[in-house]
Amino acid sequence: xxxxxxxxxxxxxxxxxxxxxxSKKIVGEIISRFxxxxxxxxxxxxxxxxxEKIDGHYPKNPEWIHRLGEKTLATYEKYGIDAGEALGTTxxxxxxxxxxxxxxxxMVQGPLVKVALRGPHVIDVVRKMAGHTLPFMADAGTxxxxxxxxxxxxxxxxxxAVSNMVHASETPEEAEHEVAYWFSAEELINGSFLAEKxx
Numbered sequence: 001x002x003x004x005x006x007x008x009x010x011x012x013x014x015x016x017x018x019x020x021x022x023s024k025k026i027v028g029e030i031i032s033r034f035x036x037x038x039x040x041x042x043x044x045x046x047x048x049x050x051x052e053k054i055d056g057h058y059p060k061n062p063e064w065i066h067r068l069g070e071k072t073l074a075t076y077e078k079y080g081i082d083a084g085e086a087l088g089t090t091x092x093x094x095x096x097x098x099x100x101x102x103x104x105x106x107m108v109q110g111p112l113v114k115v116a117l118r119g120p121h122v123i124d125v126v127r128k129m130a131g132h133t134l135p136f137m138a139d140a141g142t143x144x145x146x147x148x149x150x151x152x153x154x155x156x157x158x159x160x161a162v163s164n165m166v167h168a169s170e171t172p173e174e175a176e177h178e179v180a181y182w183f184s185a186e187e188l189i190n191g192s193f194l195a196e197k198x199x
Contacts, residue, residue, distance in 0.1 A: 010121050013122045018163075020148070032043075038119060039122055040119055043114070043190045044113070047112060048110070052110055069094065072099055072152070119122065126169075128142075135147075143166055
């Protein structure tokens with residue numbers, strides 16, 4: 001079989017059930033949804049992550065931080081809130097760094113559950129099941145739509161991260177990096193999806 005097709009069948013992704021999802025006691029429900037969709041669980045663990053671990057998880061490149069700041073500014077503008085007054089600056093890079101710090105602080109507030117999944121189009125399937133990153137915009141039936149109504153307006157005013165239950169890798173490159181970042185090779189079950197189908 002073509003290596004690219006085999007790779008697609010055996011695509012991997014990472015999900016982190018964030019501290020808000022763990023404290024809400026919906027970890028089993030989240031994992032069950034992925035399994036019922038036909039995705040294969042290949043790694044699982046619970047951890048109290050250090051600030052250093054979370055800091056290494058989130059990108060530090062200037063483009064990502066600037067984009068984070070721009071999204072935050074757009075939210076303030078949309079709801080008529082003076083970002084300069086609320087945050088002390090209107091510089092997207094400075095705001096992006098601020099929001100990134102809120103994310104790191106949020107992710108170390110309690111234990112989180114790391115989940116590695118495998119299956120055809122697993123990255124896109126998981127992101128669709130997770131729903132829009134802003135829960136108040138997520139469709140009913142998605143994880144975020146069913147378990148949170150938080151919005152960036154309140155999160156920004158309270159200077160905290162949005163409570164959106166899960167992190168899910170966005171691209172194949174990000175997924176491979178994140179799976180390797182959170183799991184050692186020994187912690188992963190790496191059987192082929194095609195081999196399972198042919199049993």
